[in-house]
Amino acid sequence: MTRENLVNILLAVALLAAPLAANALGQAFYVTLATRIAILALAALGLNLALGLGGLVSFGHAAFFGIGGYAAGILAAHGFSGEPILFGLPGTVQMPVIWLVAVFTAAVVALLIGAISLRTSGVYFIMITLAFAQMVYYFAVSWPAYGGEDGLSVLVRNQFPGLNTMVPLNFFLICYVILLVAIALFALIRASRFGAALQAARQNEIRVATIGIGPFRIRLTAFVLSATITALAGALYADLNRFVSPSMLSWHMSGELIVLVILGGVGRLFGPVAGAALYVAFEFALGSLTEYWQFVLGLILLGTVLFVRGGLLGLFAGKARHG
Amino acid sequence: MDKVMAEPVLQINELVKNFGALRATDGVTLDLRPGEIHALIGPNGAGKSTLIHQICGTLRQDSGTIRLAGVDIGALSTADRARRGLGRTFQVSSLVSEFSALRNVMLAVQAKQATSFGFFRPVMRDVSLIEPAMAILERLGLAHRARLPAAELSHGERRQLEIAITLALQPKAFLLDEPMAGMGLEGSKALTLFLDGLRQEAPILLVEHDMDAVFTLADRVSVLVYGRIIATGTAGEIRRDPAVRTAYLGDRA
Amino acid sequence: MTFALALEQLLNGLQLGVMLFLMAAGLTLIFGVMGLINLAHGSLYMVGAFACAAVAAWTGSFWLGLAASLACAAAAGAVVELVVIRRLYDRDHLDQVLATFALILIFSEGTRWLFGSFPLYLDIPPLLQGAVQLPGGGEYPIYRLAIIAIGALVAVGLYVLIGRTRLGMRIRAGESDREMIGALGVDIRTLYTVVFALGSALAGLSGALVGATQSVQVGMGEPILILCFVVIVIGGIGSIKGALLGALLVGICDTMGRFLLPQLIALLLPPAQAGMVGGAVSSMLIYVVMALVLAVKPRGLFPPAHV
Ligand SMILES: Nc1ncnc2c1ncn2[C@@H]1O[C@H](COP(=O)(O)OP(=O)(O)OP(=O)(O)O)[C@@H](O)[C@H]1O
Numbered sequence: 001m002t003r004e005n006l007v008n009i010l011l012a013v014a015l016l017a018a019p020l021a022a023n024a025l026g027q028a029f030y031v032t033l034a035t036r037i038a039i040l041a042l043a044a045l046g047l048n049l050a051l052g053l054g055g056l057v058s059f060g061h062a063a064f065f066g067i068g069g070y071a072a073g074i075l076a077a078h079g080f081s082g083e084p085i086l087f088g089l090p091g092t093v094q095m096p097v098i099w100l101v102a103v104f105t106a107a108v109v110a111l112l113i114g115a116i117s118l119r120t121s122g123v124y125f126i127m128i129t130l131a132f133a134q135m136v137y138y139f140a141v142s143w144p145a146y147g148g149e150d151g152l153s154v155l156v157r158n159q160f161p162g163l164n165t166m167v168p169l170n171f172f173l174i175c176y177v178i179l180l181v182a183i184a185l186f187a188l189i190r191a192s193r194f195g196a197a198l199q200a201a202r203q204n205e206i207r208v209a210t211i212g213i214g215p216f217r218i219r220l221t222a223f224v225l226s227a228t229i230t231a232l233a234g235a236l237y238a239d240l241n242r243f244v245s246p247s248m249l250s251w252h253m254s255g256e257l258i259v260l261v262i263l264g265g266v267g268r269l270f271g272p273v274a275g276a277a278l279y280v281a282f283e284f285a286l287g288s289l290t291e292y293w294q295f296v297l298g299l300i301l302l303g304t305v306l307f308v309r310g311g312l313l314g315l316f317a318g319k320a321r322h323g
Numbered sequence: 324m325d326k327v328m329a330e331p332v333l334q335i336n337e338l339v340k341n342f343g344a345l346r347a348t349d350g351v352t353l354d355l356r357p358g359e360i361h362a363l364i365g366p367n368g369a370g371k372s373t374l375i376h377q378i379c380g381t382l383r384q385d386s387g388t389i390r391l392a393g394v395d396i397g398a399l400s401t402a403d404r405a406r407r408g409l410g411r412t413f414q415v416s417s418l419v420s421e422f423s424a425l426r427n428v429m430l431a432v433q434a435k436q437a438t439s440f441g442f443f444r445p446v447m448r449d450v451s452l453i454e455p456a457m458a459i460l461e462r463l464g465l466a467h468r469a470r471l472p473a474a475e476l477s478h479g480e481r482r483q484l485e486i487a488i489t490l491a492l493q494p495k496a497f498l499l500d501e502p503m504a505g506m507g508l509e510g511s512k513a514l515t516l517f518l519d520g521l522r523q524e525a526p527i528l529l530v531e532h533d534m535d536a537v538f539t540l541a542d543r544v545s546v547l548v549y550g551r552i553i554a555t556g557t558a559g560e561i562r563r564d565p566a567v568r569t570a571y572l573g574d575r576a
Numbered sequence: 577m578t579f580a581l582a583l584e585q586l587l588n589g590l591q592l593g594v595m596l597f598l599m600a601a602g603l604t605l606i607f608g609v610m611g612l613i614n615l616a617h618g619s620l621y622m623v624g625a626f627a628c629a630a631v632a633a634w635t636g637s638f639w640l641g642l643a644a645s646l647a648c649a650a651a652a653g654a655v656v657e658l659v660v661i662r663r664l665y666d667r668d669h670l671d672q673v674l675a676t677f678a679l680i681l682i683f684s685e686g687t688r689w690l691f692g693s694f695p696l697y698l699d700i701p702p703l704l705q706g707a708v709q710l711p712g713g714g715e716y717p718i719y720r721l722a723i724i725a726i727g728a729l730v731a732v733g734l735y736v737l738i739g740r741t742r743l744g745m746r747i748r749a750g751e752s753d754r755e756m757i758g759a760l761g762v763d764i765r766t767l768y769t770v771v772f773a774l775g776s777a778l779a780g781l782s783g784a785l786v787g788a789t790q791s792v793q794v795g796m797g798e799p800i801l802i803l804c805f806v807v808i809v810i811g812g813i814g815s816i817k818g819a820l821l822g823a824l825l826v827g828i829c830d831t832m833g834r835f836l837l838p839q840l841i842a843l844l845l846p847p848a849q850a851g852m853v854g855g856a857v858s859s860m861l862i863y864v865v866m867a868l869v870l871a872v873k874p875r876g877l878f879p880p881a882h883v
């Protein structure tokens with residue numbers, strides 16, 4: 001077993017063991033903290049597919065995170081009130097249905113945003129994804145039906161067949177299982193033909209085109225896949241907080257997602273988990289010390305970028321290996 | 324059928340390309356016929372690589388047509404042209420540097436199979452990719468280096484890997500941009516022998532500064548100077564051509 | 577809709593465009609010369625606004641505040657360049673994004689630390705208070721006209737600076753060929769610091785000018801930064817001319833869109849819905865414009881020749 005695999009297994013076990021222990025000790029707060037880690041890790045995992053494997057520096061993934069969140073919030077609001085959404089379509093409080101809608105909506109939006117943004121590259125791509133996410137943000141802010149700037153509450157956490165989702169541990173387990181499934185999918189994709197083409201296009205676009213693989217379609221597919229995973233995380237996040245607001249769509253959120261990926265280690269299987277754990281731990285530990293914890297976070301982040309290459313997993317699991 | 328009469332595989336007509344005030348390709352007309360090696364020679368900066376780039380679509384021509392097997396490919400993307408049967412190497416090796424030699428060739432095999440949208444089956448357990456790729460590496464004597472990242476191969480090995488990749492594409496025409504560059508005497512000799520056999524698989528447009536190789540291999544030679552073809556003919560004709568002697572070979576003859 | 581109202585909106589659009597240009601010019605110059613994407617440009621805008629507000633409150637003079645905004649933003653820019661940015665020139669864009677994102681956190685929280693979370697207010701100087709009559713009957717604040725004038729002056733100044741001076745020549749050389757200018761014996765590190773400080777000063781100036789029309793608060797630079805990204809993406813990254821035209825296009829589209837679109841939509845929909853749809857659609861307008869421009873010209877209206 002490689003050192004990276006060992007670290008990965010440790011991370012997976014720790015992320016499960018900590019909330020189980022906290023639950024046994026009656027510390028529900030820590031279960032919620034672990035849930036937050038799992039969900040943010042899932043969101044970052046989505047981004048890692050585009051950013052880590054494809055080299056697509058999307059500064060607009062908050063759009064998909066927020067779309068997932070609003071899908072959950074809007075469906076739940078209608079499911080709760082019984083009013084149809086549009087054309088007699090009903091809302092729902094069933095998580096699996098909500099997830100499907102979140103994933104599908106994000107896929108459609110990502111297809112549109114990706115089709116335009118991927119015509120460009122480099123800084124243009126960064127700025128354009130940012131701008132499109134901002135467009136979605138302003139749309140949410142100025143559309144009053146679902147709370148506008150104030151956001152939208154999810155009165156009762158949505159349901160999952162056979163589980164009481166109001167029990168924090170149950171909801172954690174749902175998120176944890178989804179995270180593990182997503183990690184497994186990520187691993188499969190990375191090792192697949194598609195993954196090979198995507199990673200090759202990151203390293204040498206012209207080479208890939210010259211052997212007859214169009215980088216555009218590969219990247220667009222990756223971008224859409226990536227968006228759907230992040231949107232799923234957004235839907236879960238709405239249920240965790242029982243609240244959605246434009247802040248989920250803000251560019252700050254996009255930045256944070258990139259930070260999670262980088263803190264953990266770009267392109268690493270468990271990088272997002274390590275990044276999210278570190279981030280939430282910072283937020284919790286520093287946040288209890290000072291109101292201005294983001295100042296310290298900024299310094300740490302700056303130090304990481306300038307002096308520590310390869311992120312947390314780079315530090316503990318050695319250099320990334322490529323087949 | 325007589326070679327000369329056969330329908331050309333690749334037909335370039337009146338191609339023009341300007342870089343600002345510089346006319347890098349100046350009305351080039353050229354063809355590549357089944358079974359032949361057509362060498363393209365000319366001094367540094369003559370526009371040889373620029374021509375290859377336009378044929379492959381990494382540069383767009385300003386005017387003129389490019390036909391492959393009778394079909395106009397001049398407006399297609401690089402990837403589409405490759406799928407239709409162009410296999411090229413780069414003057415400066417262009418590889419997927421973090422991938423092993425094997426995976427570089429496997430990627431080309433995968434491209435040839437037109438199956439890059441498989442999401443679940445791991446490539447490293449896929450014999451339909453590994454076996455053909457290994458066979459090609461063996462053919463070029465690179466099998467013992469198969470697991471090494473492309474970035475760690477020697478210069479000569481990288482040149483050979485470029486050729487291995489084009490072989491995996493089984494193209495209708497090979498476009499080789501200075502494959503011998505920096506290969507050393509032994510390497511050049513081995514490669515000359517290899518290319519000699521390769522023309523049976525598909526014709527080769529060979530850009531090369533190594534005159535020994537050119538005059539050994541080429542069925543026809545075209546001479547490009549300042550973006551223009553100043554002569555085309557057999558090796559013997561080119562050697563005797565007075566215009567070529569003054570413009571290009573003059574200092575060697 | 578009256579003519580006066582439309583003229584007023586047009587002037588507002590022009591004013592927004594001019595402010596955007598002050599910001600975007602610095603951004604695009606920094607990218608053109610150093611190849612750096614700087615998210616923290618909005619923080620320098622904020623620094624300028626706070627410096628102006630603080631100094632104006634202390635001395636009672638808006639003009640001293642304005643001078644302070646230029647000086648503080650330039651100094652902050654120079655320090656940031658010396659300490660952080662110069663380590664980023666040969667990094668990839670991802671590292672640049674992250675490091676400058678970190679700078680935003682540091683600047684924003686640092687400012688909150690110093691000044692608290694409550695917004696500051698900045699009064700318009702007496703000289704520029706009041707309004708002028710517009711043809712058609714409306715009135716327009718003198719201060720806003722002054723902003724337009726200052727913006728136009730800076731645009732001309734930049735044009736002269738880059739086109740006619742030694743510094744400008746070096747900047748242009750730096751844009752097209754870094755080795756060349758090194759070989760010419762120009763100290764490229766100093767040049768970069770100067771360019772960065774210049775861009776920062778422009779951002780600070782625009783922050784101070786806008787600060788007097790709105791409130792001065794933490795995070796004020798971020799919405800405008802993103803508009804500037806739209807501007808330079810439309811204009812072509814690295815092109816000052818593109819930044820100018822992009823800024824005017826975005827400023828006028830945004831303002832006129834917010835003014836006209838709801839009225840247009842009111843013709844089609846019942847009033848209650850028209851307000852909602854109109855507001856949402858007009859807030860998205862410039863992004864649609866950006867998408868359209870990119871669909872036709874993926875590298876913007878005036879793509880720089882090199883790269
Ligand atoms: N992208 C470009 N932009 C501007 N000029 C270019 C570009 N590419 C090539 N050139 C110029 O076009 C001319 C032809 O270049 P090209 O690389 O095709 O020459 P070549 O015949 O392949 O030379 P060599 O034998 O050195 O490889 C040269 O003068 C070169 O400087």
Ligand SMILES: [Mg+2]
Pocket residue numbers: 371372373414
């Ligand atoms: Mg060449």
